[in-house]
Amino acid sequence: MHGIKVNLGPRSYDIIIGRGILNRLGQELLKLRVGTDAYIITNLWLKNKYGEKLRQELRKNGFNSHFKIVPDSEKSKSLEAAGLVLKELAGWDKSRKVFIIAFGGGVIGDLAGFVASLYKRGVSYVQIPTTLLAQVDSSIGGKTAVDLDLGKNLVGAFYQPRLVFSEVNFLKSLDKKQLASGMAEVIKYAVIKDRRLFTLLENKYKDVLRKEPAVLEKIVATCSAIKAGIVSRDEKELSGLRTLLNFGHTIGHAVEAAGGYKAYNHGQAVGLGMVAAADLSRRLGLVDLGTVLRVSDLLRLYGLPVKLKGVPIEKIIRAHYRDKKFIGKENKLVLLRGIGRPKIVRNIPLSLIKEAVKTVRH
Ligand SMILES: NC(=O)c1ccc[n+]([C@@H]2O[C@H](COP(=O)([O-])OP(=O)(O)OC[C@H]3O[C@@H](n4cnc5c(N)ncnc54)[C@H](O)[C@@H]3O)[C@@H](O)[C@H]2O)c1
Ligand SMILES: [Zn+2]
Incomplete structure (x- = not known):
């Protein structure tokens, strides 16, 4: 316990x-x-x-x-x-x-x-x-x-x-879908805050998919501690710390909305958003391709899509600009400097965001 x-x-x-x-x-x-x-x-x-x-x-x-x-x-x-x-x-x-x-x-x-x-x-x-x-x-x-x-x-x-x-x-x-949807958030915590958890998720995916109770308990405890630590220091999302939890969510929300909340569920959309954010980090020279692939391979192991199908880019970009977290026209995204090392980046050119979203398309 x-x-x-x-x-x-x-x-x-x-x-x-x-x-x-x-x-x-x-x-x-x-x-x-x-x-x-x-x-x-x-x-x-x-x-x-x-x-x-x-x-x-x-x-x-x-x-x-x-x-x-x-x-x-x-x-x-x-x-x-x-x-x-x-x-x-x-x-x-x-x-x-x-x-x-x-x-x-x-x-x-x-x-x-x-x-x-x-x-x-x-x-x-x-x-x-x-x-x-x-x-x-x-x-x-x-x-x-x-x-x-x-x-x-x-x-x-x-x-x-x-x-x-x-x-x-x-x-x-x-069921599998509900488990995968939760795993998208688990992977998010690992990517932004915990390299050891990331490695555990890579190594123990069979146990997790089998819902082996000991490994699930470890995952729930680790992620709960990460979230507790963040919200304890930034209860109302004022200091920027809680913003880190939005990793994969800004583009993910846009994918969810552009798909009419039907094409992709929240976890699947966040997974796609994480791949796009990792790719954007690569385009800005913050991480190498190996890191992007590690993130997308992990999502794939848990049955989460890493390729976007059937939702037009323009619709995603329009939804992205309607996001309630935008202040005026300034965008702000959580990107990566490595696994477990997040970085908040502002005012990213739209052309780069588009390119990153395109890379998660067939
Ligand atoms: N408040 C927050 O900070 C916060 C953060 C993330 C998400 N959310 C919200 O959470 C919601 C999504 O939550 P969710 O993914 O848990 O979806 P959900 O509550 O719709 O549950 C998904 C499905 O799982 C079923 N279910 C629940 N427990 C089960 C169990 N033990 N065994 C089998 N089936 C079970 C439910 O009946 C439902 O059909 C969204 O509305 C989202 O906005 C809130
Ligand atoms: Zn979420």
Whole structure:
């Protein structure tokens, strides 16, 4: 079992990671005095698969619980969905000792955090992430959001959970696509911050793809520590440190948007964005071709695409300039000086970005 602290003064919290740890959840919640009534936001599949165990663990420690089922799709990250949840929550909450549990992937985590930040001007919430992506990324750092038609994650707040509880055994039921999607973020952490993790991912890919629990636990713990370290020093993305987490995401978001959120899922798009960013680093003389190939070979090992198909470059560039992180016309990208050595570069000529995106095309 691993315990990692996110250090944010009065908003500090622990990330607990392990295999077969669900039977410790109740005790952890009691220590935190989060409340007595758990309002668990999840989807039907997760409730059917793991809900009873969760309910029993809570009951054993004297907690009441209620499952709020939301649809299993990004559509649950909407103002409408949040409104429905809030109204139902207000109806259920008789005790005034309610707290929220986000039990699911990133969609549920973002929605539940958003709801928790608003209900009664903020109630406690706990993240119990069940996808690899959620365990290594979305459950940590307090970014909560819902989408608008105009763009993803446009409405939300920074609102920190009281605990992140990552039961690695939940990952056993992930399918290949969900695992690969989380691996794109894992590879991102390795590329920007951890050469040893990068080598481990190269050497142990068969174990990871088999979802061997010990290696998954090591990966979740390593990545959680990296993210915890970054968000502890830059809670609200003000100092530029948190920007490093955008490696592969600027071009990746543009690929995702240009493909209408259908051609590529988030992990796949981020993978393509990382290849483009690595190639851009090469074009600027920051790394050699060997480094670019190491990144794309690793993505390929995990079943992530490294060649872009069917999305026109012009559409990607247009989407790139609509990115909400741009200030005026100035662009800012996270590039590489080597594996584990990121570098933020500003005002990169559009022609170079285009060339780099083209290299990830057939
Ligand atoms: N807040 C943040 O900092 C942050 C960071 C990254 C991503 N995100 C958000 O996260 C979302 C993506 O998260 P995601 O990739 O976890 O997607 P998701 O929440 O849609 O989950 C993917 C699928 O996996 C299923 N699933 C969940 N747990 C499972 C399990 N244990 N076994 C089998 N299936 C399981 C879900 O039901 C769903 O069908 C996006 O909305 C993205 O914007 C947020
Ligand atoms: Zn991401």
